[in-house]
Amino acid sequence: MQHIIIGAGPAGVVAAETIRKYDSEASITIIGDEPEPPYSRMAIPYYLIKNIDESGSYLRDPVNHYRNLNIELVQMRVDQVDATNKQVKLADGRVRSYDKLLVATGSRPVNPPILGLDLPQVHSCWTLKDARGIAELAQPGANVVLIGAGFIGCIILEALVKRGINLSVIETGNRMVPRMLNEKAGGLLKQWCLDKGIDVHTSCSVQSVISAEKGVKVSLSDGDELTAALVITATGVKSNLEMLEGSGIEVDQGIVVNNQMQTSHSDIYAAGDVAQGMDFSTGKYEVQAIQPTATDHGRIAGMNMAGKATEHHGTVNMNVLDTVGLISCSFGLWMGIEGGEQAELYSPDQYQYVNLQFDDHCLIGASCVGKTQHIGVLRGLIESKITLGVWRKRLLGNPNLIMEAYMACTQELGYNQKL
Amino acid sequence: MQKSLNIDPAKCTGCLQCEMACSYEHTGVFNPSKSFIKVFTFHDEGRFAPYTCTQCEEAWCQRACPVDAISIDLTTGAKVISDDKCVGCKVCTIACPFGTVNYSQDTGKVVKCDLCGGDPKCATACPTDAITYVDADWTGYSRMQASAAKSLHSIEVTT
Known part of the structure; x- marks a missing residue:
């Protein structure tokens, strides 16, 4: 059995490991188009701060791990998937045949249609190569403009500030991370950044980027003009689907898969940022493009490819973010549903925020700012669909009691089993 | 035989x-605020319940880690963080559905x-045997682990 995996990110690597776990004989090949060993984009901010060197971003030991598991690594772009003949065509002309194929090609940044984003001072922050370019230009004292205060923008923000640059952040939404936090929580993040001396413009867009004497001039919709040595764009990503053109595989925003991560071709699977997998909260199939989902997809695709039929019941969309030391997180339907109830704790002076969203007696979403302890249990409460009973009311009174609620609802606490 | 923590909140x-x-x-x-347990x-029930990682089979934290910083101690079965490898991205702290991996602002790493x-x-240290370290097989801890795992049955089923 020949398994080919296109893409050397977390989804691809976890899939390869999973296949090996269930099939010691199969031939497994990962084909990735970046020149480094498989690495994690999550680690790039820490590389920019110089907390780690490049090897600190590697997903696994690059020398021994793949050799020990007998997983072949090929560094080459895949130009085309030929589903009829069960082959992939590589950019150097080679052709590889497969019995089962996994497409885990991830996503890439997309820029909005703004004049001047093709200038050499404009970088996205997605790959190790991008990070090297940014590290070169983001020297102490340099003016840097970051376009987009979404998850990626915010996660590299701290790295940029720690490099001693003067940072301006431009976000079209009315708050920071608008797709992860509501106005109160996103507003807290903005206030926090302003307090740290970061120039944050919300409800503002970039009109143009033009070459200037020292770098570029960035014109904003609020009338401001900024000069910068470096402009970083972090305005969203889209799935890498090009190699599927002409393959007949059904695609939408990402690759359409069923609950076994199988595409419209029964021998071809998809996982990670490129796959339109099931969202736990909505039951809808959509691209989540987050790390935990990529590894979940990879594992489930790997099991099914190895012949161990496994169903995916959806992943909870979740994020955790460190914005210059202020930690925020969100889970599931953090924005709530119509007719639902919410518990909220808002202490702007302490930069604390907790918001829980309920559908009847179940927790369906949550978001927090300034909370780092036991936040994973929010996932547990959502994903287990625990009926909260008396604890719903208690959480409405004090949303910090999440651990107590979880423990009381899942365990026998000694004599008090009737909690 | 591998041992595990057995927690009896009643004690x-x-x-x-x-x-x-x-x-x-x-x-x-x-400093209790730095404790992993x-x-x-x-209050309403007048009870106390110690809680910490159950070293669960699923190892959600380990699976979510993007840089392979969590490994299994083969003698104890514990899932252990390598401070050298942990970059502090905190993905494990939201991936662990039991809330037992936490970020430490002191170290910039996660702890468990x-x-x-x-x-x-x-x-x-426990003076009342509410926390004991015993053979893994029969502990209430393993039941706790099982019930916790069962509560998350929604994640996948094998057909």
């Missing part, structure tokens, strides 16, 4: 010796129970 008096011992073992100071108080390498200090 817990809320004295927090376990938190003190854990904090001292891992950080060198007696946490005693939760149930490592069973003290096979000699858990919380169990030694």
